[in-house]
Amino acid sequence: MYEDKKNAIVTGAARGIGKEIAIGLAKKGLNVVVSDIMKEEAEKTANEIKKLGVKAIVVIADVSKPDDAVRLVKETVDAFGSVDFLINNAGITRDNLAVRMSEADWDLVLNINLKGTFLCTQAAVKEMMKKRFGRIVNISSVSGILGTAGQVNYAASKAGVMALTKTFAREYGARNITTNAIAPGYIITEMTEKLPESVREEYLKNIPLKRGGTPEDISNVVNFLISPEGSYITGTTINVSGGLVI
Ligand code: NAP
Numbered sequence: 001m002y003e004d005k006k007n008a009i010v011t012g013a014a015r016g017i018g019k020e021i022a023i024g025l026a027k028k029g030l031n032v033v034v035s036d037i038m039k040e041e042a043e044k045t046a047n048e049i050k051k052l053g054v055k056a057i058v059v060i061a062d063v064s065k066p067d068d069a070v071r072l073v074k075e076t077v078d079a080f081g082s083v084d085f086l087i088n089n090a091g092i093t094r095d096n097l098a099v100r101m102s103e104a105d106w107d108l109v110l111n112i113n114l115k116g117t118f119l120c121t122q123a124a125v126k127e128m129m130k131k132r133f134g135r136i137v138n139i140s141s142v143s144g145i146l147g148t149a150g151q152v153n154y155a156a157s158k159a160g161v162m163a164l165t166k167t168f169a170r171e172y173g174a175r176n177i178t179t180n181a182i183a184p185g186y187i188i189t190e191m192t193e194k195l196p197e198s199v200r201e202e203y204l205k206n207i208p209l210k211r212g213g214t215p216e217d218i219s220n221v222v223n224f225l226i227s228p229e230g231s232y233i234t235g236t237t238i239n240v241s242g243g244l245v246i
Pocket of ligand 1: 011012013014015016017018035036037038061062063064089090091092112116139140141142147183184185186187188191192
């Protein structure tokens with residue numbers, strides 16, 4: 001990791017992939033802002049992180065709310081002095097066939113997954129530009145590459161995240177800010193435990209590596225993308241799916 005860049009925000013960090021990303025960053029010596037809408041769980045995660053010998057604070061923020069995104073960045077700067085790394089991980093699903101999907105479920109998923117990523121990135125980039133340094137990783141999904149039946153809102157939001165990633169990469173590369181995305185495949189978390197058994201079996205059938213991924217598989221790639229070794233990569237999406245997408 002960089003000697004003098006120490007401060008990271010992870011959204012949706014209370015549990016699942018976000019929690020593992022937050023722990024992975026702490027293991028590399030970074031201070032972590034654990035941001036989520038679930039206070040109790042977020043505090044548990046922050047306490048686990050502090051045991052790793054770094055600083056951790058909780059900022060309760062709904063990424064889809066512009067004021068929350070701005071406050072998230074402000075509270076990070078107030079507590080740690082800078083935002084060096086931003087991991088936009090908060091995301092939800094509200095699945096249904098397209099013909100049955102309500103406008104409310106369309107809006108909710110787009111607002112959290114896509115608009116939330118935009119709002120947090122916009123707020124963080126303003127700070128990163130002042131320091132001429134920033135590393136941003138957006139958690140997209142293979143659904144945004146493949147399209148997934150029953151997930152028109154989710155797939156569209158995650159495809160949008162990939163396009164947003166490319167655009168931020170082009171606009172802020174000259175300020176030494178890289179923006180990349182990860183498209184996880186089938187990762188075993190509470191989100192995917194909710195899927196019907198038949199859907200999970202179908203995934204496994206199509207994964208050449210014949211296993212679901214772990215949150216750590218994603219955290220490892222985040223650590224690479226924000227490290228000096230990953231500093232010449234920007235605007236890309238790395239598919240971490242055991243070969244589900246080839
Ligand atoms: P998860 O276990 O449901 O965790 C997501 C976290 O984000 C939860 O703590 C959730 O809080 C929080 N969150 C929800 N809405 C939020 C908001 N408006 N503002 C801030 N935080 C919010 O999901 P996960 O499986 O770890 O997924 C993490 C990311 O990976 C998501 O972007 C997801 O789309 C992506 N992904 C996951 C998989 C997979 O197989 N699991 C595959 C591809 C991509 P609540 O619990 O209160 O909602």
